[in-house]
Amino acid sequence: MKAALLDGYNSPWEVREVPTPEPGQGEVLVEVAGAGACHSDLSVMEGKFPIIDEFPMILGHENAGRVAALGPGVEGLELGEPVAVFGAWGCGICSYCTSGLEHMCDESRWVGHGPPGGYAEYLLVPARRHLEPIGGLDPVEAACLTDAGLTPYRAVRRALPRLVPGSLAVAIGIGGLGHMGLQYLKVLSTARVVAVDTSSDARGLAARLGADVVLDPGEVDVVEAVRDVGNGEGADVVLDFVGNDATLAVAKQVVKRQSLIVIVGLGLGTLPYSFLDFPAEVDLYTAYWGSRDELSQVITLAREGRVTPVVERHPLDSINEVFTRLEEGKVRGRAVLIP
Numbered sequence: 001m002k003a004a005l006l007d008g009y010n011s012p013w014e015v016r017e018v019p020t021p022e023p024g025q026g027e028v029l030v031e032v033a034g035a036g037a038c039h040s041d042l043s044v045m046e047g048k049f050p051i052i053d054e055f056p057m058i059l060g061h062e063n064a065g066r067v068a069a070l071g072p073g074v075e076g077l078e079l080g081e082p083v084a085v086f087g088a089w090g091c092g093i094c095s096y097c098t099s100g101l102e103h104m105c106d107e108s109r110w111v112g113h114g115p116p117g118g119y120a121e122y123l124l125v126p127a128r129r130h131l132e133p134i135g136g137l138d139p140v141e142a143a144c145l146t147d148a149g150l151t152p153y154r155a156v157r158r159a160l161p162r163l164v165p166g167s168l169a170v171a172i173g174i175g176g177l178g179h180m181g182l183q184y185l186k187v188l189s190t191a192r193v194v195a196v197d198t199s200s201d202a203r204g205l206a207a208r209l210g211a212d213v214v215l216d217p218g219e220v221d222v223v224e225a226v227r228d229v230g231n232g233e234g235a236d237v238v239l240d241f242v243g244n245d246a247t248l249a250v251a252k253q254v255v256k257r258q259s260l261i262v263i264v265g266l267g268l269g270t271l272p273y274s275f276l277d278f279p280a281e282v283d284l285y286t287a288y289w290g291s292r293d294e295l296s297q298v299i300t301l302a303r304e305g306r307v308t309p310v311v312e313r314h315p316l317d318s319i320n321e322v323f324t325r326l327e328e329g330k331v332r333g334r335a336v337l338i339p
């Protein structure tokens with residue numbers, strides 16, 4: 001099969017032929033219809049997340065496609081059935097796994113960050129439980145639901161108790177994750193939403209997706225502007241989908257008393273705490289993917305048309321160009337690679 005391989009950190013992708021895996025006992029082979037190009041993979045490529053044990057590696061953790069072959073003992077799936085792949089593969093028996101939080105399992109391995117991922121024609125999935133049927137949903141759109149759709153869904157849900165009528169939410173970074181997060185804010189809450197992005201394309205997308213106010217941090221003082229929108233007070237919730245020093249500094253300055261900062265982006269920034277620097281009783285959440293149940297809920301929202309991933313479709317052969325576009329902040333929504 002054709003696959004995009006990474007031969008080491010700071011090296012380009014190389015598309016070449018590798019053996020097609022064969023499903024063993026309990027395993028399922030999926031023909032990949034689309035694999036989302038996540039910013040986390042850009043950080044892996046750049047060596048910022050040194051998590052790869054062995055090169056060459058096939059990355060790609062946002063995958064959907066069709067069931068191509070069933071290993072012995074697999075039941076409940078049809079050949080050709082369209083499925084999304086839940087990406088955290090845990091032990092299956094610990095308390096995290098049995099409650100659906102397989103991404104929290106000690107033994108959890110991420111597809112594409114250990115086992116080979118979906119930047120390839122076929123993907124070997126170790127168990128049927130990692131596959132979520134998607135029905136008539138476009139598998140290219142469904143691919144990006146498994147991370148860009150799932151992670152902000154969990155983040156927004158955890159923030160929902162704060163997002164009462166009259167409240168104000170700020171979303172920083174309206175890219176792959178942020179454009180889904182913005183849609184959940186609009187669909188699941190009555191909060192007014194301020195969207196912040198350095199890219200004009202992303203700001204245009206935010207406006208189209210219903211952000212009440214869209215801010216360019218290069219043009220306006222975001223802290224002042226959020227205070228204005230919040231009637232002199234700050235935000236009830238800030239969702240930071242970038243997570244670098246600059247955005248965390250903004251997050252800290254725009255929140256009001258008894259508010260919540262949710263750090264979703266893995267920009268490796270730090271947020272120093274001092275009593276003198278923060279309004280009273282600010283809470284801080286970090287975000288880490290989502291559960292199988294939550295993926296199923298995200299797929300339901302998409303199938304019902306309540307949220308719609310915005311995708312750019314690119315052939316797998318153009319993977320180097322796609323990651324360059326991602327690095328330059330030129331991708332609108334999520335770029336999905338099609339093998």
Ligand code: NAD
Nearest residue numbers: 039040173174175176177197198199202265266287288289
């Ligand atoms: P992306 O590149 O698609 O989107 C990032 C957006 O942020 C872009 O629109 C960009 O223009 C904007 N941006 C960059 N710097 C900014 C700044 N200073 N102020 C305002 N906007 C700015 O990235 P993505 O794939 O959506 O991923 C976002 C982050 O989330 C990455 O750090 C990624 O590693 C991380 N991530 C976290 C989890 C998790 O479980 N917590 C899961 C997946 C991805």
Ligand code: ZN
Nearest residue numbers: 038039040147
């Ligand atoms: Zn990701």
